Amino acid sequence: xxxRLVFLDFDGVICNSALECLYSATIAYYSKYLKxxxxxxxxxxxxxxxxxxxxIRTGEDYVVLADLIDRGIExxxxxxxxxxxxxxxxxxxxxxxxxxxxxxRELIVHDFPHWMRLNPLYPGVKEPLQEVAKNPAIYILSxxxxxxxxxxxxYHGIDWPEERILYSxxxxxxxxxxxxxxxxxxxxxxxxxxxxxxxRAAMDDSRIFPFLAGWGYVKQEWLEQGxxxxxxxxxxxxxxTEYPLPSVLPTQEGIDTLKET
Ligand SMILES: [Mg+2]
Numbered sequence: 001x002x003x004r005l006v007f008l009d010f011d012g013v014i015c016n017s018a019l020e021c022l023y024s025a026t027i028a029y030y031s032k033y034l035k036x037x038x039x040x041x042x043x044x045x046x047x048x049x050x051x052x053x054x055x056i057r058t059g060e061d062y063v064v065l066a067d068l069i070d071r072g073i074e075x076x077x078x079x080x081x082x083x084x085x086x087x088x089x090x091x092x093x094x095x096x097x098x099x100x101x102x103x104x105r106e107l108i109v110h111d112f113p114h115w116m117r118l119n120p121l122y123p124g125v126k127e128p129l130q131e132v133a134k135n136p137a138i139y140i141l142s143x144x145x146x147x148x149x150x151x152x153x154x155y156h157g158i159d160w161p162e163e164r165i166l167y168s169x170x171x172x173x174x175x176x177x178x179x180x181x182x183x184x185x186x187x188x189x190x191x192x193x194x195x196x197x198x199x200r201a202a203m204d205d206s207r208i209f210p211f212l213a214g215w216g217y218v219k220q221e222w223l224e225q226g227x228x229x230x231x232x233x234x235x236x237x238x239x240x241t242e243y244p245l246p247s248v249l250p251t252q253e254g255i256d257t258l259k260e261t
Contacts, residue, residue: 002187002188003137003184003185003186003187003188004137004186004187004188004189004190004243005137005138005139005177005180005181005184005186005188005189005190006137006138006139006189006190006191006192006239006240007139007140007141007166007173007177007180007189007190007191007192008138008139008140008141008192009140009141009142009192009193009194009195009198009213009216010140010141010142010144010149010165011142011143011144011194011216011217012193012194012195012213012216012217012218013122013125013192013193013194013213013216014121014122014125014129014140014153015119015120015121015122015149015152016119016120016121016122017118017119017144018049018050018053018217019118020104020115020118020119021053021056021062022041022046022049022050023041023107023118024062024100024103024104024107025049025062025063025065025066025100025103026038026041026045026066027103027107028062028063028066028096028099028100028102028103029063029066029067029070029096029099030066032099032102032103033063033067033095033096033099045066045069045070048069049065049066049069052065052068052069052075052081053065053217054078054194054195054217054218054219054222055075055078055081055082056217057143057195057197057198058097058143058169059097059100059101059143059144060093060094060096060097060100061085062100063096063097063099063100064084064085064088064093064096067096068084078196078197104148108148108151116152116155119152119155121156122215122233123233124233124234124236124237125233125236126156126157126158127237128236128237128240128241129153129158129160129240130157130158130159131237131240131241132240132241133158133159133160133161135240136164137186138164138240139164139165139166139180140160140164140165140166141166141168141173141176141177141191142165142166142167142168143167143168143169144167145167146162146165146166146167147162149165150162150165166180172198172201173191173193173198173201173202174198174201174202174204174205174208177189177191177202177205177208178205178207178208181207186207187207188207188208188209189207189208189209190208190209190210190211190239190243191208191209191210191211192211192212192213192231192239193210193211193212193213193216194212194213194215194216194217194218195217196212196218196222196225196228199211199212199228200228203228210228210229211228211229211230211231211239212228212229212230212231213231213233214230214231214232214233215232215233
């Protein structure tokens, strides 16, 4: 039988951390970087932050986003965001990264219950994850550090082994999946993420079958791109336990084979 491994992104697939990232990025940007006090987060800032969230890939990107929104700069596409990102020096990005993670660590130490409440799981993912927590073929693969993911899952009653939470920082998700397939003698992998670029890049490896999490931080046009199948949250359990999925098959020639559910 074909040995299949499963890789799940965390933010935007398992956990809806948009408010936590907004909170951490706001403190990192205004209090620590600009050194100004903010009493509350303006509604328009919050609205823009959530709207542009799909373009984010790493921790420092959140602070870049806060900076762009604060300066009134509009972003329309991923390419647009990436071009603006290139205007920041490596030193500035390293500083943003440090400030973002430093803020997060401080919030965890000083206000752990509040921080956890800002990290809810998507409805319907908890029980399926509890069921497969001991399955060695299923991994979590994220740009968020493993110990935080482990803590959040524990808080929600999911006892997921930390060694199956993989951290993608300088190495791409595609390369990590490839190396796990090699080391575990896996023949193929299904990969569920809500960031289209991670999925597109992973397609270069013919052993990896990408799926877009339709409930995550996605743009409408990503749902309509027709190349990468879109998974509905109701299918999450089947995605973990059954394959091929009856309702979601890899598409060909841009034809969307999704059934309405
Ligand atoms: Mg994600």
